[in-house]
Amino acid sequence: MDRDAEGLQTLTGQAQGLAGTVEPRTLDLTDLDAAEQVAAGTDILVNNAGLQLVRAIEEFPPDAFHTVLTVMLEAPFRLIRGALPHMYGQGWGRIVNISSVHGLRASAYKSAYVAAKHGLEGLSKTAALEGAEHGVTSNCVSPGYVRTPLVERQIADQAAAHGLPEERVLADVLLKDSALKRLLEPHEVAEAVAYLCGPQASFITGISLPLDGGWTAH
Ligand SMILES: NC(=O)c1ccc[n+]([C@@H]2O[C@H](COP(=O)([O-])OP(=O)(O)OC[C@H]3O[C@@H](n4cnc5c(N)ncnc54)[C@H](O)[C@@H]3O)[C@@H](O)[C@H]2O)c1
Numbered sequence: 062m063d064r065d066a067e068g069l070q071t072l073t074g075q076a077q078g079l080a081g082t083v084e085p086r087t088l089d090l091t092d093l094d095a096a097e098q099v100a101a102g103t104d105i106l107v108n109n110a111g112l113q114l115v116r117a118i119e120e121f122p123p124d125a126f127h128t129v130l131t132v133m134l135e136a137p138f139r140l141i142r143g144a145l146p147h148m149y150g151q152g153w154g155r156i157v158n159i160s161s162v163h164g165l166r167a168s169a170y171k172s173a174y175v176a177a178k179h180g181l182e183g184l185s186k187t188a189a190l191e192g193a194e195h196g197v198t199s200n201c202v203s204p205g206y207v208r209t210p211l212v213e214r215q216i217a218d219q220a221a222a223h224g225l226p227e228e229r230v231l232a233d234v235l236l237k238d239s240a241l242k243r244l245l246e247p248h249e250v251a252e253a254v255a256y257l258c259g260p261q262a263s264f265i266t267g268i269s270l271p272l273d274g275g276w277t278a279h
Contacts, residue, residue: 073085090140091132108141113129117169134181137181148196149192151196153197158181170219203269208246
């Protein structure tokens with residue numbers, strides 16, 4: 062499910078054959094009632110949609126703050142709420158919330174994103190406690206910087222916010238706190254999600270799995 066129909070088509074093509082039948086749905090997650098309804102009947106819920114805006118707090122548009130919190134915290138709550146009756150009914154379910162190292166650490170100029178991801182970590186733990194007796198696990202995967210459009214789009218904003226040329230943003234800002242000096246690849250995140258949904262991880266719930274190149278070792 063995504064609001065971007067074209068991106069969804071590409072993703073669906075990649076996923077066909079990997080995981081049985083894939084039914085793409087176009088949905089803007091700011092429609093919270095629709096999000097809750099569409100989650101009904103879900104066995105495995107991966108909350109992945111996200112957006113970023115890099116601005117100092119005093120310049121951060123309040124409506125953008127609201128949208129980030131809606132898509133990245135309130136929508137996951139509504140999706141979980143919609144998914145749980147079926148999961149509880151069958152005594153099995155998996156919830157994986159794509160958080161971020163920014164669910165565990167803050168960075169300047171990312172107030173909405175950091176607030177949403179810290180909230181998502183709390184929501185995920187609460188779902189873990191409530192879901193345990195029903196066979197439902199809930200965990201976060203918390204990556205550092207991943208090679209995706211979300212990162213490519215923030216290079217210019219980061220350069221402006223930090224007063225740096227764009228070519229210095231990767232080394233001086235994005236990878237500054239990472240012991241491993243490379244971007245994470247999207248498939249590495251997907252593999253962590255698959256692990257948390259598999260039988261090896263049935264005793265793992267309420268955790269945050271940092272894929273952060275040592276960032277949170279500081
Ligand atoms: N890229 C990174 O470095 C990084 C690091 C840590 C965590 N994450 C998290 O990974 C997740 C995926 O991000 P990404 O890097 O692939 O970014 P991306 O911008 O490539 O993908 C985000 C997706 O969310 C969808 N989306 C945004 N607003 C939506 C809405 N209102 N309704 C429905 N869909 C909506 C977009 O259409 C897009 O497909 C996000 O939760 C992000 O916070 C990314």
